[in-house]
Amino acid sequence: MRSFFVPATAFAFVLLAGCVSAPNTPSLTLQTTKAPESYMQCVLPKLEKHGISSTVTQNSRHAKVVLTSKIAADDVLEAYKAGEGAKVFLYERKPLASTITPSRLEIAAKECQ
Numbered sequence: 001m002r003s004f005f006v007p008a009t010a011f012a013f014v015l016l017a018g019c020v021s022a023p024n025t026p027s028l029t030l031q032t033t034k035a036p037e038s039y040m041q042c043v044l045p046k047l048e049k050h051g052i053s054s055t056v057t058q059n060s061r062h063a064k065v066v067l068t069s070k071i072a073a074d075d076v077l078e079a080y081k082a083g084e085g086a087k088v089f090l091y092e093r094k095p096l097a098s099t100i101t102p103s104r105l106e107i108a109a110k111e112c113q
Contacts, residue, residue: 028090028106032113036063036079036086042112050104075105
């Protein structure tokens with residue numbers, strides 16, 4: 001019984017380690033020459049192509065996309081007006097197993113940079 005408990009506990013710890021990062025630290029930060037609205041107009045079709053639904057809010061200086069998640073905290077992509085373009089922040093909680101490859105949201109964010 002004890003020989004099963006140790007590996008099972010270690011495995012559970014590894015799975016939960018992906019959710020340990022600080023909640024207010026972005027997982028990705030980008031700079032773009034596009035305005036926040038233009039940047040989101042580039043990102044949204046890429047997400048919709050993969051069947052990812054989102055909620056968008058924006059004003060003259062800020063645009064935000066929220067992707068609800070069934071297994072973790074919501075993923076958020078924000079673009080703030082900054083100088084000649086926008087500063088983009090991605091807040092994403094990925095399970096440890098998926099940290100090896102970038103998510104579709106991260107790929108779309110980088111492609112629209």
